[in-house]
Amino acid sequence: MTQAPPEHPSRHRRRPWSHRTSRTSDVLAAIALFIAEAAVFAWSVFASGMEGWAAQGDQDGIDAATLANIAWTEHFLYVLLALAGLAALCRAPWTAVSHLAAAGLVFTLLTGMHHGWDRTHPAPAPTPRAGYTPCYSGSGTCP
Template identity: 60%
Template sequence: MTHELRTRLSRRRWPWSNTTSRSSDIPAALMLLIVETLVFIWAMFGYGMDGWAAQGRREEIDEATLASIAFMQHFLIAVVVLFVLAALARAPWTAVLQLLAAGAVAMMLVLSQHEYEQSHPRPAPTPSAGYQPCYSGSGRCD
């Protein structure tokens, strides 16, 4: 009785039970990578044009920059989800290309955030009411 149950369970096939064939994995990986690249380039071009159209108005340029950073964050999440799906489907070429794409998007996201932080430094702290500058030899240093 238990032997029959085991053979019945082993016959059921899950989508991730076998490795995806190379003849379908590689074209799917390349198509997915091409589509992702085109979507990313098109979106970044649009945000760049928004910044260019601002013509020096700092607030609008910052809005376009922050919108592009937000898009990159959401795009990175989408690429990681596609990586997980490719890994579950046991499609090694698709998973590797998605992992490389996620690394590239993460690198661009970090660089974009760093550039934005560098162009917008935090203001210097205001001095306290009892603050006196310390000059060499003055003897009034706190």
């Protein structure tokens, strides 16, 4: 008769997804991480504003600071989504929900930033083709 090898309970306890995170530590982690993320984002916005202010009206410097802030915000959004996935993997629902809420807020702000950039920097009008002649009323060149 064969015997099954004994299971090692300590091996399963080391994995964060093997048991649910306690509610108290989950809520405390959610609050602490949400406050830390808000502080990091506020510091980034402040630093970007200072870079724009330091440009002293130089439009290229202001544009570079704005584009750098947009790129940083995109990367911050990716980090928030990765942390939400990690929290879900660790079975910490409050932390995952708070990260998803923060990611939703950052996504909304990022969409507004892109929209503001597109409004202030429209795409140039297309150049006419080589054989183009404008059509003026009464010129006889209209098709």
